[in-house]
Amino acid sequence: MEEAEMKVAKIRNGTVIDHIPSGKALVVLRLLGLTGKVENTLTIAMNVKSKKLGIKDIIKVENLELDPSLLGSLALIAPMATINVIRDYRVYGKSKVILKDYVEGILKCPNPTCISRQQNEPIVSKFKVIQKTPLKLQCTYCYRYVNENEVIEQLVEGK
Amino acid sequence: MAWKNRDVVSIDDFSKEDLEALFKKTDEYEHSYPSGILKGKIIGNIFLEYSTRTRVSFEVAAKRLGAEVINLVAEYSSIKKGESLYDTLKMMDIYSDLLVIRSPIEGTARFASDVCKHPVINAGDGYLNHPTQAMIDLYTIRKLKGRLDDLRIGVCGDLRYGRAAVSFMFGVAKYSNKIYAISPAQLSMREDVKNKLTEIGAYFVETNSLEEVLPELDVLYVTRIQKERFPDIAEYEKVKGSYKVDLKTLQNSKRDLIVMHPLPRVDELSYEIDNTPMQAYFKQAELGVYIRMALLSLILVGE
Numbered sequence: 001m002e003e004a005e006m007k008v009a010k011i012r013n014g015t016v017i018d019h020i021p022s023g024k025a026l027v028v029l030r031l032l033g034l035t036g037k038v039e040n041t042l043t044i045a046m047n048v049k050s051k052k053l054g055i056k057d058i059i060k061v062e063n064l065e066l067d068p069s070l071l072g073s074l075a076l077i078a079p080m081a082t083i084n085v086i087r088d089y090r091v092y093g094k095s096k097v098i099l100k101d102y103v104e105g106i107l108k109c110p111n112p113t114c115i116s117r118q119q120n121e122p123i124v125s126k127f128k129v130i131q132k133t134p135l136k137l138q139c140t141y142c143y144r145y146v147n148e149n150e151v152i153e154q155l156v157e158g159k
Numbered sequence: 160m161a162w163k164n165r166d167v168v169s170i171d172d173f174s175k176e177d178l179e180a181l182f183k184k185t186d187e188y189e190h191s192y193p194s195g196i197l198k199g200k201i202i203g204n205i206f207l208e209y210s211t212r213t214r215v216s217f218e219v220a221a222k223r224l225g226a227e228v229i230n231l232v233a234e235y236s237s238i239k240k241g242e243s244l245y246d247t248l249k250m251m252d253i254y255s256d257l258l259v260i261r262s263p264i265e266g267t268a269r270f271a272s273d274v275c276k277h278p279v280i281n282a283g284d285g286y287l288n289h290p291t292q293a294m295i296d297l298y299t300i301r302k303l304k305g306r307l308d309d310l311r312i313g314v315c316g317d318l319r320y321g322r323a324a325v326s327f328m329f330g331v332a333k334y335s336n337k338i339y340a341i342s343p344a345q346l347s348m349r350e351d352v353k354n355k356l357t358e359i360g361a362y363f364v365e366t367n368s369l370e371e372v373l374p375e376l377d378v379l380y381v382t383r384i385q386k387e388r389f390p391d392i393a394e395y396e397k398v399k400g401s402y403k404v405d406l407k408t409l410q411n412s413k414r415d416l417i418v419m420h421p422l423p424r425v426d427e428l429s430y431e432i433d434n435t436p437m438q439a440y441f442k443q444a445e446l447g448v449y450i451r452m453a454l455l456s457l458i459l460v461g462e
């Protein structure tokens with residue numbers, strides 16, 4: 001673990017999400033469903049100095065291990081994020097999210113007359129990653145762009 | 160790239176060499192064509208949007224070469240009431256050797272080419288692509304101007320939702336031309352279109368004044384402002400009738416200007432031009448059948 005991370009108190013069991021772009025910690029919490037309603041203790045460090053990112057945010061969640069199905073969405077908001085699973089004060093597992101060149105199925109095209117939006121068709125939305133920061137995607141069917149704010153809106157909607 | 164079994168989804172997918180092979184075949188067919196070369200083949204037309212013109216053009220092209228044609232003509236919305244587009248495509252794919260599809264939904268042709276095992280030709284999908292129209296337009300210029308580069312080309316009308324205009328720009332951008340994109344601000348090119356033109360290395364300028372650029376033009380491509388593509392009808396009302404091209408509008412043009420239009424026209428292009436040497440739109444319609452014959456033959460038989 002980097003030194004900066006030590007600034008946040010150690011946890012016994014849980015997950016540390018590191019290398020979140022600064023300012024995005026709260027969005028990540030919403031994405032993971034970690035709102036005021038959960039009982040897990042949360043520790044958030046914002047604007048922590050980082051070699052990789054300049055400054056970054058860090059989240060620690062006690063007594064929770066992430067649902068792997070959320071990693072694809074997490075990669076869109078925090079493409080450099082690392083996830084440390086902590087068991088009994090030790091790093092039990094470490095993984096990195098991966099933002100691939102194409103994003104399939106996670107997002108909805110904003111164009112209502114895009115083929116990927118038509119109901120009852122066996123089709124999965126597909127976006128090309130044009131730019132990682134700030135995030136910019138393009139629908140491979142209708143070429144419509146989707147920017148970071150639209151992505152965040154879609155991912156945290158109703159959470 | 161070889162033409163045999165190829166899908167025609169977007170004009171972007173074709174290099175200048177590919178197009179030259181198509182134009183050579185079209186030259187040949189204009190002169191004389193092998194009327195039985197597609198005997199035994201079945202072309203499946205799937206038209207989910209009103210368009211007799213394009214459908215008939217494909218049908219004539221197929222029949223001249225001896226193919227049979229089956230037509231599925233229905234509004235997209237009524238298809239959707241019955242079954243999925245996917246099932247419709249699957250069914251037509253079983254009956255046909257090649258599918259021609261038109262749809263009001265962007266990306267339909269790409270989806271169809273993923274789903275069908277036979278080649279798919281896009282005859283227009285929503286506001287996105289109309290590659291065979293662009294091929295016809297390029298061929299018409301090549302025929303009337305004797306070349307495809309070093310031209311000043313004005314494209315006028317709906318550059319936002321007009322698939323023919325956009326496909327035409329992508330087509331002429333493959334060659335070294337100067338493109339004048341002429342439209343009211345509300346109908347100017349989408350960001351993705353501008354980015355792609357820049358990516359291709361196209362030389363283009365945007366303006367809302369036809370009058371200003373007219374004296375420079377070798378080619379003027381006029382398009383209809385299509386009510387059916389507007390998300391908001393109030394927006395349509397604001398811009399309809401923005402341009403009307405007639406003899407008065409064209410009085411300061413070059414002597415050898417040609418005026419093109421993918422047709423049908425409404426009121427943006429006056430009948431006054433029909434009997435002048437500038438008129439090139441009926442030529443487009445005439446050459447369209449030959450281009451489509453050459454396409455069907457290259458895809459089903461090969462070079």
Ligand SMILES: [Zn+2]
Pocket residue numbers: 109110111114115116139140141142143144
């Ligand atoms: Zn789309």
